[in-house]
Amino acid sequence: MWRSLLSPLIVVITVLIIPVIGEALWYLPMVFASSVSLVNYKKLKTNSKFLGIFFSIIQTYAVFLGLAIVTYISDDFVQSFTLADEEYFALSGIILVTLGGYLAALLLFYFSTFLYAMERRRVGYFILSLCYILVVLVMQIFSKAEFLQFGVEKFASYLISWMIFMSLGFSITLNIEEIKSFIQSKK
Numbered sequence: 001m002w003r004s005l006l007s008p009l010i011v012v013i014t015v016l017i018i019p020v021i022g023e024a025l026w027y028l029p030m031v032f033a034s035s036v037s038l039v040n041y042k043k044l045k046t047n048s049k050f051l052g053i054f055f056s057i058i059q060t061y062a063v064f065l066g067l068a069i070v071t072y073i074s075d076d077f078v079q080s081f082t083l084a085d086e087e088y089f090a091l092s093g094i095i096l097v098t099l100g101g102y103l104a105a106l107l108l109f110y111f112s113t114f115l116y117a118m119e120r121r122r123v124g125y126f127i128l129s130l131c132y133i134l135v136v137l138v139m140q141i142f143s144k145a146e147f148l149q150f151g152v153e154k155f156a157s158y159l160i161s162w163m164i165f166m167s168l169g170f171s172i173t174l175n176i177e178e179i180k181s182f183i184q185s186k187k
Contacts, residue, residue: 003039004179007171008164010035015160025159032163033060040174043116056115063107071100097158102132105166109173116174124173131169135161 014031037044037056044052105128113121138161172179 003175004168004171007035007039007167010039011160011163011167025156028159028163029060029064030057032167033057035163035167036170036174039171040116043118043174045115045117052115056112059111059115060108063104063111067100067104067107071096098136101135101158101162102129105132105162105169108166109170112170118174120173120176123176124169127173127176128166128169131165131172132162135165138165 011031014035033056034053037053041049041053044056046052046055106125109124109128112118118124135158139158
């Protein structure tokens with residue numbers, strides 16, 4: 001049960017202790033993958049836990065890089081069809097980043113099924129979807145409507161929020177049987 005909360009706590013502590021990490025976007029995938037894999041290392045399928053953690057970090061970087069490339073290409077594609085309408089351009093940026101963040105969560109979860117021993121994968125997709133809704137709600141509540149435009153300083157806040165809630169979702173999914181046992185023992 002405690003592991004589900006420890007992973008997002010590690011993300012928060014890392015971001016608070018090393019405040020430049022939010023500006024250094026290259027380190028965010030490593031912080032995310034490390035917080036999930038170090039807390040849940042017993043769930044790794046590999047014989048070598050170090051190798052499993054390493055693969056988790058590499059897989060996270062690959063998904064983030066691939067999604068960044070696709071988002072960049074999609075952004076250029078949308079801009080080529082966009083007229084001089086600034087409002088449409090802002091909305092298209094928000095949609096691209098929002099869908100990209102959700103797709104990143106789903107892709108990471110899919111690839112994590114090869115690294116981690118998981119049960120109830122369908123429930124995992126549902127939990128991650130709920131956690132992603134929390135990311136979007138938090139960003140809508142605590143920032144202006146333009147929170148996801150490219151080039152806006154709030155993009156780092158979005159990524160940090162994404163890491164916190166997605167690490168919570170991953171940890172809940174990885175420890176769902178323990179959480180279920182804990183809840184049943186309290187009844």
